[in-house]
Amino acid sequence: xxxxxxxxxxxxxxxxxxxxxxxxxxxxxxxxxxxxxxxxxxxxxxxxxxxxxxxxxxxxxxxxxxxxxxxxxxxxxxxxxxxxxxxxxxxxxxxxxxxxxxxxxxxx
Amino acid sequence: xxxxxxxxxxxxxxxxxxxxxxxxxxxxxxxxxxxxxxxxxxxxxxxxxxxxxxxxxxxxxxxxxxxxxxxxxxxxxxxxxxxxxxxxxxxxxxxxxxxxxxxxxxxxxxxx
Numbered sequence: 213x214x215x216x217x218x219x220x221x222x223x224x225x226x227x228x229x230x231x232x233x234x235x236x237x238x239x240x241x242x243x244x245x246x247x248x249x250x251x252x253x254x255x256x257x258x259x260x261x262x263x264x265x266x267x268x269x270x271x272x273x274x275x276x277x278x279x280x281x282x283x284x285x286x287x288x289x290x291x292x293x294x295x296x297x298x299x300x301x302x303x304x305x306x307x308x309x310x311x312x313x314x315x316x317x318x319x320x
Numbered sequence: 321x322x323x324x325x326x327x328x329x330x331x332x333x334x335x336x337x338x339x340x341x342x343x344x345x346x347x348x349x350x351x352x353x354x355x356x357x358x359x360x361x362x363x364x365x366x367x368x369x370x371x372x373x374x375x376x377x378x379x380x381x382x383x384x385x386x387x388x389x390x391x392x393x394x395x396x397x398x399x400x401x402x403x404x405x406x407x408x409x410x411x412x413x414x415x416x417x418x419x420x421x422x423x424x425x426x427x428x429x430x431x432x
Contacts, residue, residue, distance in 0.1 A: 310365070
């Protein structure tokens with residue numbers, strides 16, 4: 213069965229303390245992996261799409277990487293406004309499967 | 321602002337009732353997706369339409385149905401509502417490159 217698992221479920225960091233969020237997947241025929249940011253009560257906001265192992269993408273303090281079994285979202289020197297839930301999703305054929313997300317809280 | 325609009329923002333109704341949620345995709349997007357998000361289940365894919373035709377089905381109950389109209393807006397119909405149907409319902413759209421989806425602000429449904 214296709215599965216997406218995100219860890220940790222929740223993470224509290226001090227402002228400026230870098231860390232990584234993990235998204236591991238077991239799927240057959242990965243067509244793409246996506247990262248989204250979701251603020252409470254709002255729709256997910258698209259961040260990155262990765263298509264093949266070794267690919268990396270960056271946006272401000274965020275960097276996403278992809279291997280054959282997992283993806284990492286690295287957050288460098290985070291600020292309080294980076295607090296949100298980060299969702300990972302994989303596309304398999306015509307289906308997109310979301311992980312349950314990592315709730316990130318950055319303390320000032 | 322993603323360019324995807326959803327109405328209404330909030331909906332409160334009673335068990336057994338029927339409601340309709342509406343979604344307008346981003347200009348030019350042909351694909352519309354519906355998702356349900358509850359606290360314990362995360363974001364669950366319900367159904368996808370592409371240019372008016374059903375394209376993919378996820379965990380959509382038989383009490384739920386959807387359609388996409390010629391102007392590409394979509395409606396999700398929920399009937400015989402149960403308490404457990406209370407959730408956030410999101411619509412997303414994408415263009416011909418259907419991988420990148422842009423989400424609307426959601427409709428919060430509360431069934432009492």
